[in-house]
Amino acid sequence: MPKTPFESLTDYIALPRVEGLALSPDGARVVLTVATLKSDETAYERALWEVRADGSGVPRRLTRSAKGESGAAFLSNGDAVFVSARPGSDDDDEAAQLWLLPASGGEARPVTRLTGGVSGIAATATASERVILAADLLPSAESIEEDARLRAERKKHKVAAILHDSYPVRYWDHDLGPAAPHLFSLDLGGLEDTVIRELPSASDDGDAAKPYPADLPRPRDLTPRPGRSADAAGVAVTPDGGTVVAAMQVPEGLDLRYRLVSIDVSSGAHTVLFDEPGVDLEWPAIDHAGTRIAFLRTAKSTPAGPTAQELWIAGIDGSGAHRIATDWDRWPAEFAFDADDAALVAVADSDGRAPIFRIPLDGGAVVQLTHDDFAYANLRVDAVAGALFALRSSWVTPPHPVRITADGPVALATPAPLPAVPGTITEVETTVHDGARVRGWLLLPASASADAPAPLLLWIHGGPLNSWNAWSWRWNPNLAVAQGYAVLLPDPGLSTGYGLDFIARGWNAWGAEPFTDLMAITDATEARPDIDETKTAAMGGSFGGYMANWVAGHTDRFRAIVTHASLWALDQFAGTTDLTGYWKSIFTPQAMIDNDPHRFVRDIRSPLLVIHGDHDYRVPIGESLRLWSELTEHFAEPDGTIVHRFLYFPDENHWVLKPQHAVVWYQTVFGFLGEHVHGTTWVRPDALG
Template sequence: NPVVSPDGASVAFLRKEKEEDKPQVHAMRLDGGEAVRLTDLPLGAAAPRWMPDGRSLLFPVPLLAGFGSPEATRAELAARKERKVQARVTEDRVYRYWDRWLADGGIHHMFRVEADGTGLTDLTPGWTRPLDLEDPSSAFDVAPDGEIAFHSLAADPPYQEIRVAVFTLSPGGEPQPIWADGPPRQSRPRYSPDGGTIAFGFAVDYPAFYADRVRLCLHDRASGERTVLTADWDRSCESWEWLPDGRGLAFAAEDDARRNLFTIPAAGGTPEPAARGGWLTDPTPLDDGSVWCLHQSLSEPADVAIAAAGEVTRITAFNEALLGEIEMGRVEEVRFPGAGGDEVQMFLVYPPGFDAGRQWPLLHEIHGGPHGVSGDLWHYRWNAQAFAAPGYVVALVNFHGSTSWGNDFARCIMGAWGDLPTDDVEAATDHLVGRGFIDPARMAIAGGSYGGYLVAWLIGQTARYAAAICHAGVTDLLGQWATDLTHGRRYSFGGLPWDGLEDIRRWSPTDHTAGMTTPTLVIHGERDYRVVVTQGLELYGILQDRGVESRLVYYPDEAHWILKPQNSLHWYGEFLGWLGRHLKRR
């Protein structure tokens, strides 16, 4: 997270000297010299920003709940190592998140340190609300006059709800919400170049519908008035930044399975496309009207690019030599009639050397969410090119419930997860078989998270697929009340355990196992708190009891995603090995 000082003389960044170390803030002069460590914090720090005068730095610092200083946190961490009892006790509804216990990770406070490493100061002493459960590095900004804005959980513990609000902090003051009774998910405050306005985003129907579109809003610091810039625009804004002249903002938004760049005037108007195609992220507007960004696609990993005059030019090529040794498969975009006759989009990735005159095995790569998208992007963990390379046609169907086609399309599967998406995947299979180059005896389905759910659901509904792979899949809807976030489950699943149990079971895969015969690979990580490991173990146990050919891959040191390099290689070996066993030509 490198940031250059206002005078352009120095750069600040996070650095770990050893893999097991916590990230600390460092600074280095750009005209030469060694990096100087500015902090020694027990749980490290998050991304720094320079204060406007360039004499100090601002950054979030995690401190253990109830131990609200670096010294107290350090002492408690040392004491915990000596304790014989490792029990965790909570009365919070939100107590875990993805792969960690929140009590272990601490509460981020805003700290400032002088550029020479002296004067470390906690600007939010006594703060008890997590800044951002995902990544605090984008959760805050600094105004030219030194005021700080950040988003954080809106309530003190015990954490029963997950409302998020934007707060401002004047020098020497206390954090104050800018919209105390506002929408439940406010995020990413950004000061205008003159400091008079804060741009931020908000979603309304959250957490009941977690994919509710994010609207872009302006808050006038002097009057307190708010202006919603995208009230009537049916796409979700992300990663907004002010144009250098302060007359508008640039931001990214999904549309039609791409992530494009847009600009919008601060005075109001319709968002205008700045660049389209592939997957464009992290916009940084420049004075000349161009926007620096990252660009990737299904055939290209991310590189730095410049968007100007509607065109995207990649200016780095970090993997060019390696990619030059690999033949990529051709990518085709297809639209076909899905559930209810609605148009549904999918990408096809063909194997190298594809010949439409012969028949090929098919692999459905089903995305998670369900409110996500199989976009035109390079995915390192579920790489469609790697799946196509052994000789498979890979289909990435953006079924009903997917994002980038507006709120209604995403919302329409609420309470019936297995309904419309099943029809869409089956219609895609029929469409591809009808084109003549797919061997109907050699077809497979694979997916993770919600994609794993749809795999588990499909194998209970049809025996047409020769193999299935269920990674971190939701298999028992009732069991998902053990997840880290239970908010909104009643809407996603169609009921509550005490009010609507029949509706939950209607769409729960493990309540529909009598027809399961498909050979299935089940993969799960022990530290997955979003889709708890019992979900995978339950499906595997049922398949084994039924005598269905099945295989369990269990990672004790992984969570929802397989992240460690050697584990990732092992995962790909198991994944492709299962396909090779069941999709080989007979």
């Protein structure tokens, strides 16, 4: 079989990656955000590329800058907007701003100059040139000029302290504060194409005291003194740009919830549309006529069981609210109004895929529109021709743009050619003790056969409310296939895409059905003649790391186990993770004890490779520190050495994202597996000294 990029980690990290998709108002152009490896191979830089929506032509690069571009969107006149820390300064303090690239051609230009920068584009109007921006201001700032002054004072005196008066205080991989999130309205309709000066650095002496530039449109704060409320779970704007509907945050003890708020852009007045204690109301979408909203309603789960994610429709003023698709047992990951406003189109996990569905508003049956083995994301609706656009991927195909019509999906041109993969993919399944069907994907190296069976790597997904259905650049099984492993990607109990009852099988009992499901589908896979059941290993990250720890304490069938960013001691985890309230809501006190992996440390027989990043706030580093200390306590040799290993990244988060760190991660994992599965000599990666 010809060599693929997956045989070499250097070749793999150099593959270009399509990360986002935007559709022009006339449905003729698609803009892709594409990440490529920088020349020094230490990070990725992002640029915007344009492809024709009808599938013709070749990709055309639109942007080039040292800082890169992200968050592309279109204005109603066809101009593109994006977020970038341009100009091409090497100053790490340069704040990202909103930039505009005219449809008529020419260079991009900055259209904001906020000292703290722009966090992202929350929404754009389809019949006006209004943009809704997300940006942060310091809590006591009454204006963007006052924010600039306060930031300059903190910088001058080197103050980094943050005073909190609400929970949470950090999120995933970053501290929250001292600035608070705001939503701003920015009208670009009157923007003149005049000669303007280049953006000065916000660190220039005296710059913070200057008024906001008169030659730029002034952003209008729609959420003065918001606290954390404007850290929204979805923002939509009416076509004329006159009304914003946002899912705004409400603190609820250790937890939080979201309510739907309507904001009149001209007056700034807020009207609460829907607010229910114990219920999340999220991801508003507005129809093309600007008269109705769709949103997701989800009652908070409790240890008694998970709850359904419900699609609701209401008038733009909140009137006539009612649920649709009441019999549809799937969780929509994203949705929008179809071109005729008579239905929603949605993406949802389903049976190991993530197809597109059409959901009529009149109560008609939900119709699945795509029937392939792919997962769809970044769904966009062409309001002119009625076509749909999305990024499509599977475990053997990275994300690439497609156009979907009644005739099916058609691949568009892409600046990131699809690489060959080192093996094949097939579906496997089994029936478990309670009659449930448990399925997964099995990736096989080309060399696997009854005469040369492949060693098996059980790879457990995170979440746990997740499904192995879409390509991941971070967790890529093709790299293991290139090493000769067959890789099993199962969806055990708690996985999405199989209905609420399937999720409930593992609720409040992570060590029960999720574990027995994993062992059952591993048994079924090992029964294949092309699998060597004597050479098996297991690995997982996050919830998958929890399961790897649980597996380690409950079976000795695996020759090696890799546990990344894993939950180890649930009692300490619940109080140190960034979302304590959620974790306390899914376990009873007794279940938290019964399902705690660290109680079974003395039963571990397989060698463990423990991996963690210090900037992981979802699963704090204390989990792996305690795991490592307890492994050392119970398994150290007289000279202090142990068979287990601990790979630590002081400056990485939950995923380990820096390219060279990803290389070290895979080198260490494959070296560890090779040592214990194949008996090869352990070789320390050069980068580890």
